[in-house]
Amino acid sequence: MFGFLKKKLKEGIEKISKKVKQKEEEKIEEVVEEVKEEEHLEEPKEELVKEVEKELEEEIEGVKITYFVHGTTTDNEERKSTGWAPGKLSELGKKQSIELKDKIKGKRFDVVFCSDLKRSVNSAKLTWKNEIQIIQDKRLREVNYGDLTQADSDKVEPFKIDHIDKPFPSGESYKDVEKRIAEFLNYLFDNYEGKHVAIVSHQAPQLALDVLLKGKTWEQAIKEDWRLTKNWQPGWGYELEEKVGRPEIEEVKPEVEVKEKPKEKKKIGILKKIKRKVTEKKITEDDLKDILEDLKRGLIESDVAVEVAEKISNDLKSNLVGKFIKRKQVEKIIRESFRKSILDILDVDGLDLIKKIKSKKPFLIVFLGFNGSGKTTTIARIGHLLKQKDFKCVLAAADSWRAAAIEQLEEHGKKLGITVVKHKYGADPAAVIFDAVKHAKAKDIDVILADTAGRSHANVNLVDELKKIVRVNKPDLKILVLDALTGNDIYDQCKMFNDAVGVDALIITKSDVYEKGGAALSASHTINKPILYLGVGQNYEDLEKFDPNKIVEKLLD
16 A cells, blocks of 8 residues: 555655755855855865855754763773772873874864863863863763772672662762753753764763663663673764753853864855855745646645645645755655645544443444445454454344345354344335344344445435434444545545535555555545544455554655
8 A cells, every 4th residue: 555655755755855955056056156256265166065065964953962982091901980080091091092083083073071080081182182172071970989989890880770760879870960961961952052062971971871862761771881892983973952851950060171262264264154145045936836746746646635735745845945955954854744744634533443332332333335345344344353352243234225235244244253133125224223223232232333335426315315324323433434446536435425424434445455545645634534444455354453653654664
């Protein structure tokens, strides 16, 4: 299911991404030419364009953090847990800190933070020397081991999980570290948004970053710590996209600035000017007009209703027009726009069938739908599902019009061990259902599942008969069964049945062999009713609960 629609959405993402990127490239070249003339620059246009593109691509949303661990200490080599003691870099640690500079060559940082403990400060100084601002912040300290400070590591390391909530004797817990790192991160967000920050610190603060920014539990962070496998690397990346939700703590200001921030060079000023001008040039509606029309046509070819196709297209337009979008973000923005649009389309009040059935006894469900939609088979599948849930059911053979309809339902009843209430062909369907309800009350049965004849808006007598069924029996739920292969006609069917008797929910059959996908996407939107299940095979068990989030995943993965 959804193969054709998925293909059209993928094509839309690729074409629109390409178009937007092309427009951004044109704007960059245009602005570079303007600034070259204004500033009388001799530098070749192509080189400036490349530099500006690199600047724009590296521009940061939120705060980008690269975390470095300090160099090896004498305590490390003696297998001691240093904690809040200053610690001294060993000769190996000094060598590691100096060599780190070459390992991160090409990476640009706006500022370096380290803890105020000697081993962290010295590591930062040896790596960056006088080239960048280095700020000490005591919130970046190692966990305080208290009485176990500089104790043998075998008295500390195996017991870390025990101290997630419980403080070390006269010290602190890992949750305490988490609180101060959370406060530090919020400080970064307020003061360094859009910046790339380097941090040189210790084990516990890095584990706290894994908890706060990677979504790990403390148990996971401790058990998956790279130190256990000696899997060191020259920096670990983290993205701080918003403030972290931790209890408010009194703000602590960084205490020492080792080096003032270097002055910006003229070249950086020129690049900033170009970037500013580029970001002032927004995507226009004319830039996207043709490509959005192409997207809309593709969606309609996938059996998406015109109204729904227009919503998806208009939502995307509002997310792109009037904005400057970095090229690496284009596809992400388009996918997110599609995701939100499709979820909005499918956002109708849900219905928990099992919970609803439990609200009344006996509970009458009338199934509606054209001949050939898979209505009778769907009734059997619902009967099977309810039996699995320990509900007692009875089937009402109220399709007294279609040849062999009663026998077909009886065959299902025999296989499932469910009684079928029937009259002769040509009998009043409303009376059949009425008798089935009486039977359910007499036999203490939970649910009546009522079949009905295939309906056509051209057959007034059958439509009137359907209205009589509803008027006489007052069903608790009216489920419209739709054949996915019907395509765009599904919208007319939804509207016709809903206008005639009111539809409460939908089940879409043959969805496993329907490639276009659009009809299923739009069916519930047409009458603002939920899809309960998708028919996905030939067996009684082949009824898949409808989940909008899973649908979106299938379409956009």
